[in-house]
Amino acid sequence: MVFDCIPFFNELDILKLRMQIMAPYVDFFVIEEASVTFSGEPKRMIFAENRQLFAEYEGKIRYVPVENSPMEGVTTHERDKFQKNQLIRGLFDCKPEDIIIFSDVDEIPNPNTLTKLMERFESGKVYHLAQRMFYCFLNMEEVSGNLLSITGEFPGVEKRQWLGTKICSFSELPGEGIVYLREVSPEDERSVRVADGGWHFGYMGGDGERDVAKRIGVKVQAAAHSEYNSKRYLNEAVDRLLCGEDIFDRDAKFVRVEIDESFPAYLRAHREEYDFLIAPEISPAGILWKRMKLAAKQWLRRAHGMAARVLRSH
Template sequence: MSDGYSSSKKTDDICEDFCGRATRAARGMSRLRCLLREIDMKTYLFLFVVIPVGICGLYLHGQKISYFFRPLWESPPKPFHVIPHYYNENVSMETLCKLHGWQIREFPRRVYDAVLFNNEVDILTIRWKELYPYVTQFVLLESNSTFTGLPKRLIFKKNRDKFKFVEPRLIYGTIGGRFKKGENPFVEEAYQRVALDQLIRIAGIGDDDLLIMSDVDEIPSAHTINLLRWCDDIPPKLHLQLRNYLYSFEFFVDNKSWRASVHRYQSGSTRYAHFRQSDDLLSDSGWHCSFCFRRISEFIFKMKAYSHNDRIRFFHYLDPTRIQDVICKGANLFDMFPEEHTFKEIIRKLGPISHSYSAVHLPAYLLNNAEKYKYLLPGNCKRESG
């Protein structure tokens, strides 16, 4: 007691347990310092190198890790019943229908092509030029809001003069966005598709007419639609297998685009949707050209506007120089792994998409106006800034 310390004080006893006999100077040492003196080098490395690097790696690449291990927690979807597709311009329609196991009709069905429009002016032009000979009515709905709730100019309305060739067959509608902050983008998307469904009915569609349900950049080939309007006994709901391209027709991804579909319309039961509605898939039925824009500014707008905008994990993803570099390499704008359901497919698709130098069997209007749409053809990856 002569030193003035009470025997009930535990701090010095604890330090002595870890550091040996405590001197007067050591009695002021914190418990943390005592503990750290007993930690060996391997533990230091684990605490101050391995753990921080691991946390940093998860932050930077967590999405990649989750996509790579997707096969462990998500099974592949049910396989489609793939219908072989026969076509040659020198084969009669009666023979083509017969090759598919169908009978030819006395007269063709009416065809309605309905789309939600965002900002894809060039791709919409190519789509409508491709389908024009066989579509009875074009139906387009435009909103002043993106799926993510961002304000948007009515771009189609501003460019409507470019589409005078379809004006007599066009039903155009607009809808105001709900602008609900923090809402899941798929809710706004569903809201707009319901409105499009109403616009289709206003356009005068009737039972057994054909209704094309697809995004603007999912383009059915003209001969596919002509086949389906002339043939009887086609499935009431038929998905279209499209050749899948990214950025332009230079980067062929695969043949796995299936969301586009054609329906034999039935009042009271047919609803416009963009998910799987049937097990039937008609092979090689057109093209899906995703993120196929003329200007870098359009890439940036689409990245922020569409339903998967959560993929923008870092601000530098929107850097124009980076985007241009990614386009020319055929790499991923969001630095993601392939969205596949087997390790084999994920590994096979790792890295940039291979360049394709084939421009065979592309939309006729695109090739007839190759100079105007040069950026969509092989060897022309450079984009305007916008």
């Protein structure tokens, strides 16, 4: 039996994409959804409210609502781990040899690679799927290799990628909980890197919201990154991305790519359904104009800060 274990926040569009891609390859989707965000704020149970959208998969769905998240004396990361570890409740009848797939909803395995992996699967291994990374748009790809998952990368890999999805047998799940699969080191003797492992579609989808800045804002607020949660910052973040820069001003590079044969077949066949998640082509002049606007805004902020400091000193 194969169990696809998915922590869910609000990404209805991306969840549908994942389930369409993965349904032929898994026996069950185990979907965890919490009643509070990682930062401890109440949130709607969006999957529960929209479960009818996934009626064709109902026989495969095991829904794990989490309504008892710790609220006092814990960090956002501790609350995150508690919630994701509740996925174990959906694995109540697993046998040691059953196969567990674990990743955030937006870390989607490549089904072609998954098929080959299942043919040579070893129960004592932990497989790390190396995935292409995209932010905010399905076709804005990170190409520097500087943005890595908590797992890092395998030593000696020249083209570093996001090690998102983890796959192992049920018997190999960490005793501390399923979320700790992310902390299995690439240097662990059980670790196997799997190339062409899929796609990480970060900061996409979300309860019908089509405004890119608002989508980013919801995720940022949920994760308690208050330093990024302002209208000015979020609007600039989108412009930065379209200019090839990271939305959080990290050392990364993004490029717009075409939706081609390297993308999921379902996405290519239903492109119109995901048009709002596909970045439009921008001319070199358009990118130059965006860069000039960003530079002007940054200069004005610095000037305003200097003026404020001068006034305070008098």
